[in-house]
Amino acid sequence: MIRALALALALFAAASALAVQPDEMLDNPALEARAREISAVVRCLVCQNQSIDDSNADLARDLRKLVRERLQAGDGDQQVLDFLVARYGPFVLLEPPRTRSTWLLWYGPFALLGLGVVGVAIAAVARVRRTAVPEPLSPEERSRLNALLSDDAASADATGEVER
């Protein structure tokens, strides 16, 4: 059982490391780790919903190599990303930067949620008002109600008498 679990875990871990070929990896483990981190947030423009770290596309492989070259040349992480953005635009980043053109994307869902909360609140308040304060009966209604109730009582008495 434990062995099966271990095997499953190993396979799961292996699945995410398929795209990066051994010959692409850098000898320096620290640089390689940074390269993997950068690759994970860079979009493969051929597949568009995969990072270049996950993608087997040719261009993804080229970009992975490029990232490693820049790192070896002494670039910082942000410099590498800037280099890619300068050529492919902000779309190359899997997490879009918060600019004016993306605010709908970033904050739209929260705005919608807020709108929903406001709507539910208004509905709830309206319902509480409606149920908690029933309008009092007008004098006419009260006298009519009394008349109806006494009618009922009278007829109940009547049937009772017949039964007996």
Add this chain to the structure above:
Amino acid sequence: MRRLLFLVPLAVVIALVGVLAWPILEGRDPRSLPSVLLDKPIPPFELPGLTVDSSGLSAGELAGRPLLVNVFASWCAPCRHEIPLMVRLASEGVPIYGIAYKDDPAATQAFLAQLGDPYRGIGVDRDGRIAIEFGVYGVPETYVIDAAGRIRHRHVGAMTEDVARRTLLPLLEDLAQ
């Protein structure tokens, strides 16, 4: 009036769906991206030619008059499709230059021998590094370069008669004036 308040969220959702659906209904390909290099000078490059004797292509050669730069490869099916159109345009006098992307020069030569060669000059980009400088993410791509050597337009995918006559050629004419 207060009752209509309940329709506000619905209206907002409908408006949002409309805004987001518009580009799709308009038939815009979500995969095609505007070039970030638009209105910027072409990246400096110098590429070797197809043979040892032939001159390659460099950024300097592309300045001076408006022209098209086509990034292609013999292994790319849509490229095969657009070559005949470009051969026709070239015979009409449209200057087209080619960058052979990640292709074996021998294969490129065979490809052009078979389909015709519309290019005034070809640079061989074996490892695709210059294409990355251009922001190429899939071949074929066609760039309109103005006389000052700036990128003015990018078309991703095979060039069609429609794209050439409606977009690329009018733009070239505008730039020539």
